[in-house]
Amino acid sequence: MSEFEQNVLKLLEDINSKLDKLLKTEPAATASPVPSTSAAPFPAATTVKPSAVVDKQEEEARLEEKPPVEGRRICPECGGTSFATHEDKSQVLHQMGGVKIYAKKYVCRKCGYEK
Numbered sequence: 835m836s837e838f839e840q841n842v843l844k845l846l847e848d849i850n851s852k853l854d855k856l857l858k859t860e861p862a863a864t865a866s867p868v869p870s871t872s873a874a875p876f877p878a879a880t881t882v883k884p885s886a887v888v889d890k891q892e893e894e895a896r897l898e899e900k901p902p903v904e905g906r907r908i909c910p911e912c913g914g915t916s917f918a919t920h921e922d923k924s925q926v927l928h929q930m931g932g933v934k935i936y937a938k939k940y941v942c943r944k945c946g947y948e949k
């Protein structure tokens with residue numbers, strides 16, 4: 835064993851003994867629990883962008899504002915061109931984030947024919 839290694843060993847033993855003294859003289863420090871950093875308020879993660887919600891609402895609005903162009907749709911029963919649109923709840927076109935988009939069905943305002 836070289837002199838250098840012996841010196842290192844001595845230093846290590848010295849540090850060991852010092853640590854032992856520290857641990858013995860400060861039992862409270864070692865016994866105390868780890869400082870709770872989790873108690874600090876964690877910044878709330880906002881995963882839902884408000885703009886996404888607005889986009890969804892605008893898309894729904896667009897779908898609502900797209901009635902059939904009157905005059906192009908003709909009732910096969912009475913030849914009427916005025917239709918009311920109703921959501922056909924039995925036909926879901928697509929579902930997005932819990933919001934269902936239903937198919938539209940057209941009801942003749944004159945005779946009530948449903949297409």
Ligand SMILES: [Zn+2]
Nearest residue numbers: 909912942945
């Ligand atoms: Zn009709």
